[in-house]
Structures are given as structure tokens and as C-alpha cells.
Amino acid sequence: MRIVLGVSGGIAAYKAVEVCRRLVDSGHHVVPVMTDAARHFVGAATLSALASEPVPDGLWQGGIPHTRLGQEADLVLVAPATADLLARYAAGMADDLLTATLLATRAPVIVCPAMHTEMWEHPSVIDNLATLRRRGVQVVDPGSGRLAGGDVGPGRMAEPNEIITAVAARLAGEAAPAGGTAPRASAEPAGGAELPRERDLSGRTVVVSAGGTREAIDPVRVITNRSSGKQGHAVAEAARDRGARVVLVTASMLPAPAGVEVVTVESAAEMERAMGEAAAGAQVVVMAAAVADFRPKAPAEAKIHETPDLVLEPTPDILAALVSRRAPGQVLVGFAAETEDAVARAWRKLERKGVDLLVVNDVSAPGSGFDHDTNEVSILESGGGTTVVPLRSKRAVADAILDRVVARLRGESA
Ligand code: PMT
Numbered sequence: 001m002r003i004v005l006g007v008s009g010g011i012a013a014y015k016a017v018e019v020c021r022r023l024v025d026s027g028h029h030v031v032p033v034m035t036d037a038a039r040h041f042v043g044a045a046t047l048s049a050l051a052s053e054p055v056p057d058g059l060w061q062g063g064i065p066h067t068r069l070g071q072e073a074d075l076v077l078v079a080p081a082t083a084d085l086l087a088r089y090a091a092g093m094a095d096d097l098l099t100a101t102l103l104a105t106r107a108p109v110i111v112c113p114a115m116h117t118e119m120w121e122h123p124s125v126i127d128n129l130a131t132l133r134r135r136g137v138q139v140v141d142p143g144s145g146r147l148a149g150g151d152v153g154p155g156r157m158a159e160p161n162e163i164i165t166a167v168a169a170r171l172a173g174e175a176a177p178a179g180g181t182a183p184r185a186s187a188e189p190a191g192g193a194e195l196p197r198e199r200d201l202s203g204r205t206v207v208v209s210a211g212g213t214r215e216a217i218d219p220v221r222v223i224t225n226r227s228s229g230k231q232g233h234a235v236a237e238a239a240r241d242r243g244a245r246v247v248l249v250t251a252s253m254l255p256a257p258a259g260v261e262v263v264t265v266e267s268a269a270e271m272e273r274a275m276g277e278a279a280a281g282a283q284v285v286v287m288a289a290a291v292a293d294f295r296p297k298a299p300a301e302a303k304i305h306e307t308p309d310l311v312l313e314p315t316p317d318i319l320a321a322l323v324s325r326r327a328p329g330q331v332l333v334g335f336a337a338e339t340e341d342a343v344a345r346a347w348r349k350l351e352r353k354g355v356d357l358l359v360v361n362d363v364s365a366p367g368s369g370f371d372h373d374t375n376e377v378s379i380l381e382s383g384g385g386t387t388v389v390p391l392r393s394k395r396a397v398a399d400a401i402l403d404r405v406v407a408r409l410r411g412e413s414a
Pocket of ligand 1: 030210211212226227228229230231232268287288289290291293315316317318319320333334335336337338363369370371372379
């Protein structure tokens with residue numbers, strides 16, 4: 001296969017040398033494309049010597065390489081992808097050979113971000129990655145570790161092994177994980193053989209609820225909330241990409257994700273029914289929906305023309321019903337949307353609801369909760385244990401939740 005290996009200017013460029021060698025050893029035709037900044041970190045001669053073709057000089061070389069390279073590629077891999085490169089790619093710029101190639105290609109694109117923690121967690125980088133993911137770009141998320149200058153934290157580019165695995169899976173015809181999150185090696189599954197992260201739910205049924213329910217006041221008006229359904233849909237897509245059969249019970253207006261069984265509902269009562277039916281044979285149930293807590297006791301059958309005296313009643317507690325009917329071994333995940341004392345309140349909620357995991361988000365925090373493409377959560381576990389997920393794409397949050405779900409299915413506690 002013909003692979004364009006894009007290298008942008010970060011210290012992790014040294015790992016691109018190993019990636020290049022491994023791709024060539026696997027029989028691929030590798031064309032390295034370097035940004036000017038990358039040349040400060042690794043010599044073009046090094047990559048040229050290892051690759052199948054010399055590093056092209058830039059946009060102004062003959063033979064219109066700015067479109068040819070992208071058009072001829074079977075896959076474009078960018079490792080490392082700096083914050084600057086991601087910003088230019090997300091903005092649709094084509095001011096050097098690498099960004100021009102990215103714009104000209106119809107081949108799958110995999111990017112491997114690498115940067116300092118502060119940059120990795122900056123809202124502009126998060127937004128740019130969310131944009132690229134939405135366009136189908138696959139992102140091999142960085143890990144945590146030693147960074148340039150001796151700092152330690154998230155932002156360290158994925159190791160060559162992980163990158164090569166992602167490339168091999170993609171070239172073998174596997175779909176990009178929706179939202180493009182990293183296919184990471186997982187811990188040992190029950191059967192013994194190591195599965196890549198995206199298949200570690202294969203053979204399982206995962207039921208997910210999403211969106212805000214709408215409770216009728218009359219045929220025209222409803223009581224609802226601010227949930228878009230993005231977080232629940234991201235969980236459904238992540239579970240699908242990890243091999244699960246997924247049933248998504250959604251009150252959201254978002255398009256139905258491919259490869260997922262979708263049940264569209266409107267009210268809490270409809271969601272309760274659909275969740276009850278779907279959960280019966282499931283190994284995992286995730287209640288990411290924002291169920292309206294109350295509804296009009298007697299919705300009017302015709303449009304109301306005067307200001308009504310609304311009498312409200314509580315909606316059914318769907319999660320409580322699911323907990324009371326849970327099958328042996330089923331992992332139940334609840335969410336908690338809070339605006340103050342989020343984690344303390346969530347611990348009490350976890351206890352009260354009797355779920356295995358409770359994902360708490362402070363919906364008043366910037367970039368977090370309702371309708372954002374990003375979220376920041378703590379995953380609390382019955383029996384103790386917390387996983388803090390800093391501000392990330394909702395897809396990355398979904399994968400972090402599923403990592404804990406998989407651990408629970410394997411009988412591991414936090
Ligand atoms: O949809 P997005 O725009 O992406 O936003 C995501 C989100 C903020 C909606 C999501 O991350 C989230 O927090 N979902 C749960 C919101 C909520 O209803 O929280 P709660 O603390 O009120 O409810 C606790 C749990 O009980 C939830 O799992 C909820 O689904 C469940 N519940 C609540 C009421 C009810 N009648 N029945 C329920 O099952």
C-alpha cells in the first residue's frame with residue numbers, strides 16, 4: 001500500500017523514523033512529507049534513506065506534488081501531528097506540502113497528536129480535533145509520560161507499535177472508530193488472546209440511552225431540558241467500534257449512528273418501556289439520557305389557549321427500574337448532571353441508585369455537559385475508585401467510560 005507519512009515539527013518526530021522503518025518493513029511504499037519545522041527535529045536524509053521515496057522539497061517542486069501525493073495515497077498518516085498542524089488542517093489551509101496533501105486526499109487519514117499537556121488540553125486544540133473527528137479523521141490519542149523539557153503529563157505521542165496497529169487495522173478495511181478515537185491495546189480479555197481496544201466488547205450487547213425526554217403539556221408544547229444526545233450517541237458509537245451489538249434508545253434529534261439499532265422515543269414513559277425491553281438481554285446498560293424529572297399530570301388533548309395551572313408529577317425513575325431488574329453480571333452505568341458539589345453529590349447518588357458506575361459531569365463548567373462537543377467527567381465506582389477524565393471530546397470520554405465497563409465485565413474493580 002502507498003502511505004504518505006506526514007511529519008510535523010515536534011520532538012516526537014524522532015519516533016516517526018521508527019514508524020517509517022516499520023511501515024517499509026511491512027511492505028508498504030512510504031512517501032515521507034516533512035513540514036519545515038519537522039526538519040529542525042529530524043533530518044530529511046534519515047527519512048529518505050528509510051522510505052521508498054526521497055522527502056519531497058515542498059510545494060514548488062515540479063509535477064504538482066501537492067495534489068498528486070494525496071490522490072495516489074492509500075492512507076495518509078501524520079505522526080507527530082502538532083497543535084499547529086492540526087489547526088491548519090482543521091481550518092482547511094494548504095500552505096505547505098503536508099496540509100495540501102491532506103486536503104487533496106480521499107484516502108483515510110490518521111493523525112497522532114503530540115504536544116505539551118497545556119496545549120493538548122487547550123480548548124482550541126480540543127475543538128480542532130473534534131472538527132477533524134467529525135470529518136472522519138482517525139485520531140490516535142497521545143498517552144501520558146515524559147514530554148520535551150522533562151515535563152510529565154498527557155500529550156506524549158502514541159508509541160510506534162500503537163500507530164502501526166492503527167494503520168494495519170485501517171488498511172485491513174476496519175472502519176475508523178467513529179469520532180476517530182485511538183485504537184489502543186487493551187488489557188488481557190477473559191479468553192486469553194490480546195484484543196485491540198476496539199474489539200474488546202465483541203459478543204456483548206450494550207444498551208445506551210441518550211438525549212432529553214420531552215413531556216407533553218399539550219399537542220404543541222413540551223417540558224424538556226438542554227441535552228443534545230451527543231454524549232449518549234458517542235457512547236453508542238464507541239461501543240459499536242469496540243465490537244458490541246448496540247441498542248441506542250434516543251430522544252435526540254441527532255442522526256442515527258450507522259451500525260447501531262436505534263429506538264427513537266419522546267417521553268420518559270416511552271424511554272422506560274424501550275430501555276426495559278432492550279436491557280433484558282444486555283451485558284451493559286448506560287443511562288446517559290437526561291430524563292425529565294417531572295411531567296404534566298394530565299396533558300391537554302387540544303392546544304391550550306390560556307396560561308395553564310400546570311400540575312406536575314414525577315416521571316418514572318428508569319435507572320431504578322433497571323437496577324431492580326438487572327440480570328446477573330450486568331454492568332449498569334448511570335450519569336449525574338450536577339452544578340455544585342458535583343462529586344460529593346454523585347457519591348450519594350451512586351449509593352442511592354445502586355449502579356456500578358456513575359459518570360458525573362459538572363454541567364456548569366466551561367466546555368462540559370449539555371450540547372458541547374467536549375466533556376469533563378469523574379467516573380465513580382461502587383466499592384470505591386474514581387477515574388478523572390479531564391476535558392476531552394465526548395468520544396474520548398465515552399471510551400474512558402467503556403474502559404471501566406470492560407474492566408468491570410472482567411471482574412476487575414478500580
Ligand atoms: O446530551 P448532551 O448534550 O451530550 O449532554 C450530556 C449530558 C449532560 C446529558 C450527560 O452527560 C448527562 O449527565 N446525563 C444524565 C443527565 C441526568 O439526568 O442526570 P441526573 O443526575 O438528573 O440523573 C441521574 C441518572 O438517573 C441519569 O443516569 C439519568 O439518566 C437517570 N434518570 C433520571 C431521572 C429519571 N426519571 N430516570 C432516570 O433514569
